[in-house]
Amino acid sequence: EIVMTQSPATLSVSPGERATLSCRASQSVSSNLAWYQQKPGQAPRLLIYGASTRATGIPARFSGSGSGTEFTLTISSLQSEDFAVYYCQQYNNWPLTFGPGTKVDIK
Amino acid sequence: QITLKESGPTLVKPTQTLTLTCTFSGFSLSTSGVGVGWIRQPPGKALEWLALIYWDDDKRYSPSLKSRLTITKDTSKNQVVLTMTNMDPVDTATYYCAHKGNPWEVHFDYWGQGTLVTVSS
Numbered sequence: 001e002i003v004m005t006q007s008p009a010t011l012s013v014s015p016g017e018r019a020t021l022s023c024r025a026s027q028s029v030s031s032n033l034a035w036y037q038q039k040p041g042q043a044p045r046l047l048i049y050g051a052s053t054r055a056t057g058i059p060a061r062f063s064g065s066g067s068g069t070e071f072t073l074t075i076s077s078l079q080s081e082d083f084a085v086y087y088c089q090q091y092n093n094w095p096l097t098f099g100p101g102t103k104v105d106i107k
Numbered sequence: 108q109i110t111l112k113e114s115g116p117t118l119v120k121p122t123q124t125l126t127l128t129c130t131f132s133g134f135s136l137s138t139s140g141v142g143v144g145w146i147r148q149p150p151g152k153a154l155e156w157l158a159l160i161y162w163d164d165d166k167r168y169s170p171s172l173k174s175r176l177t178i179t180k181d182t183s184k185n186q187v188v189l190t191m192t193n194m195d196p197v198d199t200a201t202y203y204c205a206h207k208g209n210p211w212e213v214h215f216d217y218w219g220q221g222t223l224v225t226v227s228s
Contacts, residue, residue, distance in 0.1 A: 001170070032212065032213075034212075034214035034215075036154075036215075038154075043203055043205075043218035043219065043220055043221055044154065044203075044215075044218055045218070046214060046215060046216045049209070049212060049214045049216075050212065055216060056216075087153065087154055089154075089156075089214060091212060091213035091214055094167055095156060095167075095168075095169045095170055095171075096144075096156040096159075096213060097156065098146075098153055098154040098155065098156065099153070100153045101153050101154075
């Protein structure tokens with residue numbers, strides 16, 4: 001099973017600032033990586049797939065990069081609605097696995 | 108417009124079998140490349156993938172839970188059913204069903220609202 005780790009666990013950012021979230025896989029997942037955003041009491045929302053392709057309707061301030069074992073989600077200028085928990089998920093191998101999440105909160 | 112909704116008991120007793128139904132609209136589970144998955148999330152914890160069924164009835168399960176899970180589909184009713192046997196308090200979680208639309212990749216672009224299942228005597 002591929003183990004996904006995310007850092008930091010919590011990221012405190014001021015509105016308008018840039019946020020950089022990291023995701024690491026225990027072995028290569030190529031570019032088969034997705035990012036999700038989850039707000040309290042809501043289901044996750046797909047942000048990025050293929051490591052760098054934005055899902056339908058996702059604002060351009062969200063961008064993904066990386067391949068192999070190291071991935072990054074960048075939010076270029078945090079808006080109030082972006083404070084949430086972010087999860088990465090690999091789909092290169094079965095079973096599908098998610099990371100533990102990074103909580104982005106207001107500084 | 109794709110929508111999914113989970114239904115089932117909110118409370119089950121230890122050792123009982125849980126049956127959850129995902130009723131969806133806006134897509135067909137007979138379309139090539141489409142799938143429906145189940146993911147759960149214990150309170151305050153991370154997401155955990157459970158199972159996935161494809162349009163062609165191919166099924167995938169989490170190895171750690173495989174012996175307890177069964178996923179089936181009823182294409183005519185637009186439903187996917189997940190059963191989990193021998194429920195334990197550690198299985199208390201919000202259970203989500205989700206749509207896999209990309210023919211080549213396994214990520215979930217539409218999710219149900221989730222249903223909280225509590226396991227307690």
